[in-house]
Amino acid sequence: MAKKEVYIWAAGQISVQSPLSEAWMTEPLCYREPYVQAIDPDYKQYFAPNTLRRLGKILRRALLTSRRVMEETGIACPDAIITATGLGCIENTEIFLDALIREGEELLKPTHFMQSTHNTIGSLIAIDSSCHGYNTTYAHKGISFECALSDAFLQLSNGRIATALTGAHDEMTPDYFVLLKRMGYLGHAPNGFSGETAVSLLLGGHKRENALCRLQGIEFLYRPEKDDLQQSLGRLLQQSQCRMEDIDAVMTGYNGQEANDRVYTENCARLFPGKRLLHYKHLFGESYTASGLGVYAAAACLGRQSIPAHLFFHPGNREQQGVRHLLFYNQFENKNHSFILLSACGK
Amino acid sequence: MQKEIFVTGAGIVSATGINKQETLFALQENRTGIAPIRHLKTAHVEFPAGEVKRSNEELCRMLCIPETEITTRTSLLGMVAVREALAQASLLRKDGLRIALISGTTVGGMDKSEQYYLDFLENDTKNAYIATHDCGACTEMIADYFGLFSLVETISTACSSAANAIMTGAMLLREGKADVVVAGGCECITKFHLNGFNTLMILDRELCKPFDAHRAGLNLGEGAGYLVLETRESAQKRNANPLGRLSGYANTSDAFHQTASSPEGEGAFLSMRKALEEAQLNPEDISYINAHGTGTENNDLSEGIAIQRVFGDKIPPVSSTKSFTGHTTSAAGGVEAVISLLALQHHFIPVNLNFSTPMSELPFIPVTEKKPAAPLSHVLSNSFGFGGNDTSLIFSKI
Amino acid sequence: MNELILTLKKEIIEVLNLEDLKPEDILDDAPLFGEGLGLDSIDALELIVLMEKNYGIKLNDPAQGRDVFRSIRVMAGYIQANRVK
Known part of the structure; x- marks a missing residue:
């Protein structure tokens, strides 16, 4: 059976950049502090008070970005709701845990527990939209989003589903930022910062007008050996009938932390010699599902067929027009690696 | 015609036993594993629970892991069950296969987080356990114990996590993304979710009575269950003995x-x-x-x-x-x-x-x-x- | 009693995050669940915690809550009769 082509029909974000907009392309906000929280829109404009009263930040952001892309595409009930979150509803988790430890095992609040699980996000969207279809949540550190995107891609391309809402959601609390800093994951270099992620993508199994880009394929692997990365990349390009020389640029996850950036520098030189590199975490910050924002940013560039100058990793590049193919490379702690190939829709 | 998915290995740890044989005996002899709480340090001893009848130290010994190694109870339970599943499927080496581990968990490393939370916030003594808190960490600890897996994913949909991991595993096989998949889930009892379920007032103070008119809630349990899944062709090629089919x-x-x-x-x-x-x-x-x-x-x-x-x-x-x-x-x-x-x-x-x-x-x-x-x-x-x-x-x- | 009713309304607004409501918006005899305030089973559990925390009253069976939380007046009456704090 012929595989179906998969497209990103619409995308929306709430992050440390202006919410629900692509203003970051022309007027990016710059941050110098190591810990930055997302810019929340006024949710009261969008939701009834009774809807909002229990929802923590991560849930508000997920619900609003989801509704946005569903409205934009006219898909009231996608066939699948597939969510990625590294830490889940960490704010509620911390509140419950803190009370449990400081005040003991009595008089704890059910609402905090109810909204502490990772799948609260996907369930909420299903309840809000009355969608009885496929609904799952991936929670695997820095490749949570790739797991979710891959699930959506496989089911869309084999025709099991026709539409999928895929989200990447992580909030960052001040306390958890301290923990990540202790772990050495973040906050140790003069550059780079911790951000928050809320991205919703509406994907469909066919091309349609105003689609942002085509999702050609996705490959990811754990603790690659010798030539595994090369092979995986080769497989992706071959399946997509794309050659390395067709790739306009590679989107990378440089985040200003030395250990992380070294892996990108080494692997990019080896895997894509001579290719121009892009980055996005200097705009959106680091979080477990930041790669969702990276794919969103790449899709936005392909939708406009232009890459703003400030996305190029090396200085001296100017805005590039007529972009056709962007390769997305993400790695987490040099253990999890992923490649995603995105192409402009064309005629 | 879709590829058939065979189950060629299975591993289980629960209150009823630490392998299939013990579980089978308990089931056939109508012997419950639910008992008063012994291992979990909680004030809520009024609730019976299905604890795995092994301490963390005993689990480490079973797995030949030094007790000083950074582990969580959830990942230890997972390792025991995955080991049984792999052994049954005769999967001891990679042999050029792309083997995936798809694991479900929700509390992940919460057993350690709830023990060391104040240290996490206030000092550097327990930093190693911060890294084991999240769900993905649990799966990677299991993967790294065996060193067999070139694809790992974690699913967290609360009480259906492991079932979804098995379903995802089957879809990956059918799409040719892996040659063999080990899929299932693991979870230890923590104070966090024992108390969480208690706030929802759905824990029974007696042994649980499913489908009874006078049922009064659930008893929390813990454990792990994993299957080795592969296509019929792969099972035949490897001479693996199928236990059944995921149809x-x-x-x-x-x-x-x-x-x-x-x-x-x-x-x-x-x-x-x-x-x-x-x-x-x-x-x-x-x-x-x-x-x-x-x-x-x-x-x-x-x-x-x-x-x-x-x-x-x-x-x-x-x-x-x-x-x-x-x-x-x-x-x-x-x-x-x-x-x-x-x-x-x-x-x-x-x-x-x-x-x-x-x-x-x-x-x-x-x-x-x-x-x-x-x-x-x-x-x-x-x-x-x-x-x-x-x-x-x-x-x-x- | 009226003072308790007012206090209770303030407590409920706070604990259930009904921030768009003022105490006078909650009628003494209107049902709290379903039609009235539109509260649900999780709110009932929160109210059980509130009763224990603020008034020392422990309800062990959520079904009991359904009777006690019929309206603010019924709830206040129950608290007055059973409070230990």
């Missing part, structure tokens, strides 16, 4: 409430019906339903109504083995998949312990007495998570 699966959403199931059991109804469609089976082909059957007022009524809607007046034998293991939450789909396969292989239907009074709302009662051995062909296993993440799996005899 159907479906994941649906109840889309009703964050903690309650809908009165008409819509999500459960859809997941069972779609799993039957996927397996190309009729309701009457099902020989046994291993129900989600938590013992809460809400679940058993909602699931019972959904069963009635799918099966009409031909309801197959139903039981909830949570009366043996307790509710192993994220591991439940894996634990109960292994139990379903044991039932298929050994031709028996596990009974539903502690049942005495039928629910007036339902036309069926669960299996309460041992039946004479009869061949089972297809077993349906339900796993439903908070928020209405409902998944059904069907295992079939080969």
